[in-house]
Amino acid sequence: MAAEVTPGRGVVLETDRLLLRPWRVAEAVVQREVWTERDPRVPSHRRIDADGRPTVAELDDAIRAGWPWSTGLLAVERKAAGDVIGYCGLIDGDLRCAGESELAFELLRRVWGRGYATEASKATVAWARSSGHVRLWATVWEWNTASRRVLAKLGFTETGRKEVDAVRGTTLDLAKRL
Numbered sequence: 001m002a003a004e005v006t007p008g009r010g011v012v013l014e015t016d017r018l019l020l021r022p023w024r025v026a027e028a029v030v031q032r033e034v035w036t037e038r039d040p041r042v043p044s045h046r047r048i049d050a051d052g053r054p055t056v057a058e059l060d061d062a063i064r065a066g067w068p069w070s071t072g073l074l075a076v077e078r079k080a081a082g083d084v085i086g087y088c089g090l091i092d093g094d095l096r097c098a099g100e101s102e103l104a105f106e107l108l109r110r111v112w113g114r115g116y117a118t119e120a121s122k123a124t125v126a127w128a129r130s131s132g133h134v135r136l137w138a139t140v141w142e143w144n145t146a147s148r149r150v151l152a153k154l155g156f157t158e159t160g161r162k163e164v165d166a167v168r169g170t171t172l173d174l175a176k177r178l
């Protein structure tokens, strides 16, 4: 894994098959595809609403404004195909884990099951370690077998903290000391 920090332009990480780098405006269409594919159990504010929002134009504006991707959710590009297949990166700590960042990843369904999420996340964790992070955390739905497996392969373990939602399911907190 090679890492390059371009001042003012974010982080670029490279693995055998992938490049993790800042989003380009033309890729708003990929972000929207990610939104359209979300599981119906995902909260409505993270799904396309009845008016079709966010639209590609709105996501396009968000990329131009550098939000939220500039905080560390990088576009995952396949080096061989040159296509963007989703995102992986770190979200700045919130009140729950002040000062610590959360690992997040989401890929288009057509590329699931080929080890891409694990490969991208390993690079992100290595970058976090080399950047001075001492612990990362993640939240995952109990029913999300694929994501839980990725986090287990990376060495994340459950903290014991969970949030029960009778409708959507339980979310689990996991953490990894670096």
Ligand SMILES: CC(C)(COP(=O)(O)OP(=O)(O)OC[C@H]1O[C@@H](n2cnc3c(N)ncnc32)[C@H](O)[C@@H]1OP(=O)(O)O)[C@@H](O)C(=O)NCCC(=O)NCCS
Binding pocket: 105, 106, 107, 108, 111, 112, 113, 114, 115, 116, 117, 118, 119, 139, 140, 141, 144, 145, 146, 147, 149, 150
């Ligand atoms: C989670 C996600 C990123 C995984 O991407 P991916 O590239 O398919 O992941 P990988 O191929 O690296 O690893 C997936 C692992 O889960 C396993 N897996 C997937 N579905 C499974 C299932 N239904 N039952 C058991 N294991 C399953 C795979 O076999 C693989 O494990 P293995 O390497 O031991 O065989 C992808 O499913 C996704 O985008 N989901 C929707 C968004 C999401 O859940 N994001 C994470 C929020 S916490």
